[in-house]
Amino acid sequence: MLKDLVAVILAGGEGKRLNPLTRDRAKPAVPFAGQYRIIDFTLSNCLNSHIRKIIVLTQYKSVSASRHLAAGWSIFNPELGEFIYEIPPQMRVGEKWYQGTADAIFQNIYSLEVIKPEYLLILAGDHIYKMDYGKMLAFHKANRAALTISAITVNKTEAGGLGILEVNDRQQVIGFQEKPKNPKTIPGQPDRAYASMGIYIFDFALMKELLEADAANPDSSHDFGNDIIPSLYPKARVFAYPFGSDSSKRDADYWRDVGTIDAFWEANISLAGVDPDFNLYDQDWPLRTYQSQMPPAKFVFANEREERVGRALDSLVCNGVIVSGGLVVDSVLSPGVRINSFAKVNESILMHNVEIGRKARIRRTIIDKGVRIPAGTEIGYNLEQDRRRFPVSPGGIVVVPKGTIF
Numbered sequence: 260m261l262k263d264l265v266a267v268i269l270a271g272g273e274g275k276r277l278n279p280l281t282r283d284r285a286k287p288a289v290p291f292a293g294q295y296r297i298i299d300f301t302l303s304n305c306l307n308s309h310i311r312k313i314i315v316l317t318q319y320k321s322v323s324a325s326r327h328l329a330a331g332w333s334i335f336n337p338e339l340g341e342f343i344y345e346i347p348p349q350m351r352v353g354e355k356w357y358q359g360t361a362d363a364i365f366q367n368i369y370s371l372e373v374i375k376p377e378y379l380l381i382l383a384g385d386h387i388y389k390m391d392y393g394k395m396l397a398f399h400k401a402n403r404a405a406l407t408i409s410a411i412t413v414n415k416t417e418a419g420g421l422g423i424l425e426v427n428d429r430q431q432v433i434g435f436q437e438k439p440k441n442p443k444t445i446p447g448q449p450d451r452a453y454a455s456m457g458i459y460i461f462d463f464a465l466m467k468e469l470l471e472a473d474a475a476n477p478d479s480s481h482d483f484g485n486d487i488i489p490s491l492y493p494k495a496r497v498f499a500y501p502f503g504s505d506s507s508k509r510d511a512d513y514w515r516d517v518g519t520i521d522a523f524w525e526a527n528i529s530l531a532g533v534d535p536d537f538n539l540y541d542q543d544w545p546l547r548t549y550q551s552q553m554p555p556a557k558f559v560f561a562n563e564r565e566e567r568v569g570r571a572l573d574s575l576v577c578n579g580v581i582v583s584g585g586l587v588v589d590s591v592l593s594p595g596v597r598i599n600s601f602a603k604v605n606e607s608i609l610m611h612n613v614e615i616g617r618k619a620r621i622r623r624t625i626i627d628k629g630v631r632i633p634a635g636t637e638i639g640y641n642l643e644q645d646r647r648r649f650p651v652s653p654g655g656i657v658v659v660p661k662g663t664i665f
Contacts, residue, residue, distance in 0.1 A: 261393055262340075263377035264460075266310050269363055270298055270384035271318025271347075276519045279650055279660040280627060284323035286518070287384035290610050290628075292530050292539060293577040293593045296327050297517065298384040299548045302343075305382075307544050308392040311341040314370065315384065316363050318348055318356060331549025346370060360457075362481035365470040371463070379466055381459040381483070387526060387537065388514040389544050390458070394505045398498070399460045405495040406465075408432065408488070409458035411502045411514050415450050418442035422455035422484040424499050432497040437484040456502060456514060459483065465495070513537045521654035524625060527591050527608050531575045553579030553594055560584040560600070567600055585615065599634070607639070627661035636665065 274286025281289065287298035298315075305313055313335075317324055328345050335341035346367055348356050357363040364371075364381065371379065378399070380392055390409070399407040410424050423442045425434030436442060442452045469487055473479050479486045491497055503512030513536050517523040529535050539546065556576045558569035560583065569582040576582075577594045584600035595612040598604060602615045608625045615621060615632045622639030626632070638645060639657050650658045 261309050261396065264310060264380055264396060265312045265314060265371065265374055265376040265378075266305050266380040266382060266392070267364060267367075267371075268298070268301055268305075268313065268315045268382045268384045269360060270315050270324055271321065271357060271363070272383075272385055273319040274385065274518065277517075277523060279658055280520070280523070280625070281320075283320060283661055285317065285319045285321060288321075288324040288327060289523075290593060291387065291517070291523075292527060293575045293591050294550060295546065295548045296324075297387065298324065298327070299331075299546060300387050300389075301382050301384050302332060303544075303546045304388070304390050304392060306547060308390075310380070310392060311335055311339075312374070312376070313343040314367070315343065315345045316347075316357070316367065317345055318363075321345075321347060327549055331547065334547075344370070359480050359482035359485070361470055361473055361479075361483050361487050364466070365474050365481070368467060368470065372467075376463050379459075379461045379463045381457075381461070383457045385518070386456070386514060386516050388456075388502075389506075389508075389510060389541075390502065391505060392458075392460075395458070395500045396460055398500050402430075402498045403496060404460075404498045405462055406488070406491055406497045407460040407500050408497065409456045409502050410453050410499040411456050411512065412445065412451050413454045415442060415444055415452050418452035418454055421452075422457075422488065424453045424455055426453065426499045430499050430501065432488075432492045432499055435488050435492055437489070453499065455484065455488075455499075457483075508538070508541070510537045510541075520625070520650075520652035520656050520658060524608065524623075524652070524654070524656045528589060528606055531573055531589055531591055533573065550578065551594060556580040556582075556592075558582045569598070593628075605639075623655060624657040624659060626659040627663075629661065630659050630663050631665070632659075633665045 270287040272286045274281040289297050291297045423436040445451045515526045517526050560567050567584040569584050571587040573589050574587050575591045579595040580592045582598045585598035585602035587604045589606045590604050591608045593611045596609045597614045599617045601618045603620045605622045607621050610628045612629045613626045616634035619632050619636045624639045645657045
């Protein structure tokens with residue numbers, strides 16, 4: 260079945276709520292968990308699901324994503340019918356950028372028709388989760404569905420920003436609300452709702468017809484949630500695939516849209532805990548990324564007085580990191596980070612090649628790539644003072660943008 264399926268990953272999102280981390284890159288290219296990019300999780304799902312025909316649609320500030328795909332994901336063999344293509348807007352059907360999720364697919368119908376897939380798997384490149392898409396395709400075929408939507412149970416308080424599904428006892432969709440102010444809840448569970456994850460499997464021939472009709476409609480927003488799904492489910496077989504139901508693993512139902520600074524910080528920091536909800540170390544589900552050739556992490560000054568011992572506790576530490584007489588707790592250190600003597604880093608995310616000066620104190624802070632924090636600097640201890648220099652999230656997370664010079 261998978262030989263007849265092409266995966267299309269929508270990776271052009273601007274990610275405004277993640278600014279300033281998305282000031283220089285698209286959201287899918289934002290570093291995550293030290294050594295990964297957000298898009299690596301969707302791509303790894305494809306690889307672990309034995310899907311080896313992948314198209315990545317880029318748009319907003321795509322250079323970072325393009326470099327990463329070329330460096331870390333050029334692993335497919337065209338002679339075996341495998342590929343990963345990055346396609347920016349081609350302007351084949353007009354002179355506009357992608358106007359919505361459905362329009363992004365429609366503008367690339369030509370490329371898809373050349374491949375002639377029977378099924379199209381549409382994915383977002385900016386979520387953190389594990390999923391076997393092959394099982395979803397089997398569900399799609401077993402139900403003779405025109406469209407299958409992967410769905411997850413969420414709290415009602417989170418449902419307003421998602422597409423909300425109503426299903427019958429056979430998982431067939433009988434109702435849909437896109438980002439409703441008053442979302443319908445699951446019968447018998449007044450605090451829970453059934454939400455679309457933005458993961459779709461279409462029969463390609465039908466989808467082509469739908470997108471062509473949608474493109475000709477001047478009143479459409481050309482979006483799957485706003486336009487395609489509401490027009491399809493009353494007259495065709497649309498089913499909801501229950502995410503996490505096909506696995507007994509603890510993180511089977513883990514799904515995060517790290518679309519805000521607070522959500523991004525929490526998802527990263529939780530991975531450094533003793534028993535995190537999401538398992539990075541699952542040998543049955545390897546996560547692939549590009550890793551530069553760097554030496555091992557190093558912790559030095561074991562024989563000095565206690566406050567100058569290099570330590571990292573309950574933290575993720577990547578290659579090339581040097582903790583030189585500093586203390587790191589509950590943090591994520593990306594490749595090439597250096598912590599100098601007597602510095603203290605707590606509950607923080609330090610991206611590639613960040614350097615923390617002697618006796619600096621950093622708390623609840625995200626520091627973007629290449630920033631050098633001077634000796635004695637304090638960040639995260641006085642938010643009123645921090646706001647004069649840096650963005651601070653509603654949850655009190657300080658962000659030091661890329662290119663900051665002290």
